[in-house]
Amino acid sequence: MRAVHCVRHGMPEDLVLAEVPDPVPSAGQLLIDVHASSLNFPDVLMIQGKYQTQPPLPFAPGSEIAGVIAAIGPGVTGWQIGERVFGGTGAGGFVEKAAVPAAAMRRMPAAMDFATASGLSTTYGTSYYALKQRAALQPGETLLVTGAGGGVGIAAVELGVAMGARVIAAASSEEKLDLARSAGATEFINYSDGKLKDKVKALIGGRGVDVIYDPVGGALFDDCMRSIAWYGRVLVIGFADGEIPKLPTNLVLLKSCQVIGVFYGAWTARDPENTAQNMREIVAMCTDGRLKPRIGARFPMERYAEALRCLMERRALGKVVLEIRAPQP
Ligand SMILES: NC(=O)c1ccc[n+]([C@@H]2O[C@H](COP(=O)([O-])OP(=O)(O)OC[C@H]3O[C@@H](n4cnc5c(N)ncnc54)[C@H](OP(=O)(O)O)[C@@H]3O)[C@@H](O)[C@H]2O)c1
Missing domain, CATH: 3.90.180.10 (Medium-chain alcohol dehydrogenases, catalytic domain)
Incomplete structure (x- = not known):
């Protein structure tokens, strides 16, 4: 072969x-x-x-x-x-x-x-585990997704919409934001100018975002930490930017927020039953048209x-x- x-x-x-x-x-x-x-x-x-x-x-x-x-x-x-x-x-x-x-x-x-x-398996599996088991995303909460036009990002947008969140898609191009629009996101940030934090603030004011899903890392992560709400949850998904950011722990304290690691591959090995249940739910959402x-x-x-x-x-x-x-x- x-x-x-x-x-x-x-x-x-x-x-x-x-x-x-x-x-x-x-x-x-x-x-x-x-x-x-x-x-x-x-x-x-x-x-x-x-x-x-x-x-x-x-x-x-x-x-x-x-x-x-x-x-x-x-x-x-x-x-x-x-x-x-x-x-x-x-x-x-x-x-x-x-x-x-x-x-x-x-x-x-x-x-x-x-x-x-x-x-x-990987993109929906990772994003569903992140939003469901790790962040416990609730209907009506705000969800900001960086890299929203990429593999795990677009899956997070779709799943966030299916879970009843208000989804803000953030990406580096209008083409990627258009894809996120087709997946149900309702608000959009093009961060190619490096102004993610200012644009989040302009969209939702000083309150901040309840859940942030970040597969990009690098300099964007600091803006994510500055955009999180009191008691918010920042999901550390990956570092597609190439740079692993340092965590400003003063912001963790000031926002009383959680910074949550997500390692889907390791979880699937540790918890095969819930992995299988998540995948059944993903397939059901594909079958009934909530995920495309x-x-x-x-x-x-x-x-x-x-x-x-x-x-x-x-x-x-x-x-x-x-x-x-x-x-x-
Ligand atoms: N934690 C886990 O269990 C888990 C599971 C699967 C994947 N991941 C991680 O999630 C990240 C995304 O994976 P993916 O498969 O969704 O990749 P992907 O489809 O290539 O998407 C990555 C996104 O990152 C952004 N990005 C920023 N700087 C980049 C650069 N220098 N090169 C490439 N992309 C860059 C791009 O969005 P913009 O252009 O809009 O910025 C791109 O759409 C990776 O770090 C991967 O390792 C983690």
């Missing part, structure tokens, strides 16, 4: 499209014919050797897939060959066949295509470098998907 392999840490162009033996599912695993694998920012960090959990070399990047069960490993029950599934893989998604833990796979909704299903996953770009497998460049160069709108097998009409 073909696999996109990282043989040494580097840029997307340093990856190779390799011919490798088909994997054989071991105990507890399913073998999946992968149809689509969607991209996430951690893929970009992992190929450079900069992510917090690094697979040994060589490895295939790609942390989530959708496809069809091709074989069932020893001891696995409850699955049939031919069923359409999706799920998170940690890494190893940019391959034609993947042997994955059966427990990590979920059934695809009947009407959903592979590209859409391949993007459900947005795919900004699709690439065939061999154009993996261009796909990764979309995220690296801040151009991704919603999800970027690698179509491992050509989509059926």
